[in-house]
Amino acid sequence: MTGKEDVATIEEELPPGTLPLDAWHRARGARMVVFANYHMPIQYEGIMAEHSWTREHAGLFDVSHMGQLSFSGEGVDEALEQLLPSDIKGLKPFRQRYSMLLDEEGGILDDLMVSRLDGGAFDGADIYMVVNGATKYDDMGWMIEHLPDEVTMNHMDEQALLALQGPEAGDALATLIPETAGLYFMQSGPFTWRGVPLWISRSGYTGEDGFEISIPADNAELLADALAALPQVKPIGLGARDSLRLEAGLPLYGHDLDPRVSAIGADLGFAIQKRRREEGGFFGHARVMKELADGPGSRRVGLRVDGRLPAREGAPIFAGDVMVGEVTSGGFAPTLGAPIAMGWVSLPHSALGTALEVEVRGKRIVATVAPMPFVPHRYRRQKSA
Amino acid sequence: MSRYFTDEHEWIDVEGEIATIGITDYAQEQLGDIVFVELPAEGATFDKGDDAAVVESVKAASDVYAPISGEVVETNGALEDEPALVNSDAEEDGWFFKLRVTDASELEGLMNEAAYKKFVASL
Numbered sequence: 001m002t003g004k005e006d007v008a009t010i011e012e013e014l015p016p017g018t019l020p021l022d023a024w025h026r027a028r029g030a031r032m033v034v035f036a037n038y039h040m041p042i043q044y045e046g047i048m049a050e051h052s053w054t055r056e057h058a059g060l061f062d063v064s065h066m067g068q069l070s071f072s073g074e075g076v077d078e079a080l081e082q083l084l085p086s087d088i089k090g091l092k093p094f095r096q097r098y099s100m101l102l103d104e105e106g107g108i109l110d111d112l113m114v115s116r117l118d119g120g121a122f123d124g125a126d127i128y129m130v131v132n133g134a135t136k137y138d139d140m141g142w143m144i145e146h147l148p149d150e151v152t153m154n155h156m157d158e159q160a161l162l163a164l165q166g167p168e169a170g171d172a173l174a175t176l177i178p179e180t181a182g183l184y185f186m187q188s189g190p191f192t193w194r195g196v197p198l199w200i201s202r203s204g205y206t207g208e209d210g211f212e213i214s215i216p217a218d219n220a221e222l223l224a225d226a227l228a229a230l231p232q233v234k235p236i237g238l239g240a241r242d243s244l245r246l247e248a249g250l251p252l253y254g255h256d257l258d259p260r261v262s263a264i265g266a267d268l269g270f271a272i273q274k275r276r277r278e279e280g281g282f283f284g285h286a287r288v289m290k291e292l293a294d295g296p297g298s299r300r301v302g303l304r305v306d307g308r309l310p311a312r313e314g315a316p317i318f319a320g321d322v323m324v325g326e327v328t329s330g331g332f333a334p335t336l337g338a339p340i341a342m343g344w345v346s347l348p349h350s351a352l353g354t355a356l357e358v359e360v361r362g363k364r365i366v367a368t369v370a371p372m373p374f375v376p377h378r379y380r381r382q383k384s385a
Numbered sequence: 386m387s388r389y390f391t392d393e394h395e396w397i398d399v400e401g402e403i404a405t406i407g408i409t410d411y412a413q414e415q416l417g418d419i420v421f422v423e424l425p426a427e428g429a430t431f432d433k434g435d436d437a438a439v440v441e442s443v444k445a446a447s448d449v450y451a452p453i454s455g456e457v458v459e460t461n462g463a464l465e466d467e468p469a470l471v472n473s474d475a476e477e478d479g480w481f482f483k484l485r486v487t488d489a490s491e492l493e494g495l496m497n498e499a500a501y502k503k504f505v506a507s508l
Contacts, residue, residue, distance in 0.1 A: 042444075043417060046417055046418055047417055047418055047442075047443040047444065048417075048418040048443060049418075051443075239417070239443065239444055243443060308420065308421045308468070309421050309423065309441065310420065310421065310441050310446075312445075312446065331443060331444075332420040332421070332441070332443050334418075334443070339420075339421075361423070361439065
């Protein structure tokens with residue numbers, strides 16, 4: 001097996017790749033850009049229109065650049081619990097969890113979704129994982145290095161991944177696959193559409209109800225056509241995906257999260273369940289416990305920016321004359337009609353309601369620490385009895 | 386009145402010594418939804434090529450350069466309330482600012498509409 005460095009080197013030498021729906025996007029007039037070393041659609045008719053469409057109806061996103069991995073073998077749960085701070089042993093079949101890959105010092109190597117399969121899907125593998133596209137080769141290298149020989153990891157690069165997001169996503173998908181109506185937020189399962197095996201989870205990256213659909217790449221165009229033909233559905237580019245997730249307060253790896261920051265500072269402690277905190281046995285446990293006790297040095301916060309001028313990634317954040325942080329994602333929130341940002345701020349200045357200033361082109365603008373999400377999540381959660 | 390174009394996708398209407406400047410329809414189309422326009426202060430003076438304004442789209446911030454030298458005599462206040470005017474009417478109501486031209490010879494070498502269309506088609 002190749003180590004982490006070898007994989008990373010190979011990745012850097014490769015020219016941008018094309019994804020299964022490349023021609024499909026171009027035929028629909030998408031403007032293509034290179035993202036995560038793939039040609040991907042940034043927009044079709046325009047970011048604002050696509051953003052609003054997704055908030056009101058249903059948007060179809062091609063997220064096939066993301067890494068889809070499966071794991072199987074003796075001791076797979078124990079092995080993954082060393083790499084992930086989340087409860088894997090307690091993850092029931094068809095359930096999905098948000099988690100992270102942490103390094104030995106507790107730095108965040110990636111954030112991801114992990115779910116338990118049913119023993120049938122993906123060649124009978126036990127665990128399915130979706131990781132970020134830009135980090136997938138590094139993730140694989142890291143995991144190969146740290147997983148025991150008994151555990152097999154498979155990169156399923158023959159699978160495409162589509163996301164259908166928005167308040168009408170449920171109705172739209174149910175017209176093709178009625179059984180998906182039974183899924184609730186963070187549940188997943190195997191489905192069949194026109195004889196094609198699908199793995200569908202009710203989750204996403206917009207704050208809206210919706211699904212992520214893993215499908216063999218050869219069938220992706222067929223499904224994209226069928227979905228896009230529905231009256232509720234339009235294809236949506238990466239531009240609106242970014243503004244939607246920012247409004248939803250969801251961090252973007254490589255911007256809001258990176259190996260320098262910790263899970264607790266990132267406000268992702270919810271992904272580290274009680275048993276894992278108590279028992280430890282995962283990379284970064286010491287830092288997690290220290291920061292839970294003493295507080296992190298700085299925190300990921302939401303910011304409402306006065307006026308209309310967006311404060312973007314890299315804008316310094318000040319409390320008076322002292323720089324106390326930096327914007328890591330920022331832009332204009334179409335739903336709110338105002339600029340919003342996410343950034344890292346030193347702990348004493350991170351309380352909700354704290355009035356800070358961001359500097360944009362030499363100008364100081366008031367930015368107030370605000371609760372996230374900026375736009376309420378509308379997930380379809382199962383009511384607890 | 387004559388209209389000139391630059392390869393930075395600005396248009397310039399010249400009437401006497403006053404030049405009205407905006408970005409072209411092609412430019413607004415490339416930028417996408419515009420959410421903020423930062424205009425220069427009245428009285429500011431620019432040399433040709435100076436940063437004069439900033440257009441913020443949902444995606445990113447882009448500089449607008451002074452296509453010729455001059456002093457800012459008026460800015461388009463309508464863009465403060467409705468930056469999307471640049472999307473809907475880039476080459477008329479979505480103008481940015483007016484300059485008192487200091488060196489009309491700088492207009493030489495700029496494109497006319499036909500040349501600009503050809504330039505855009507070649508991109």
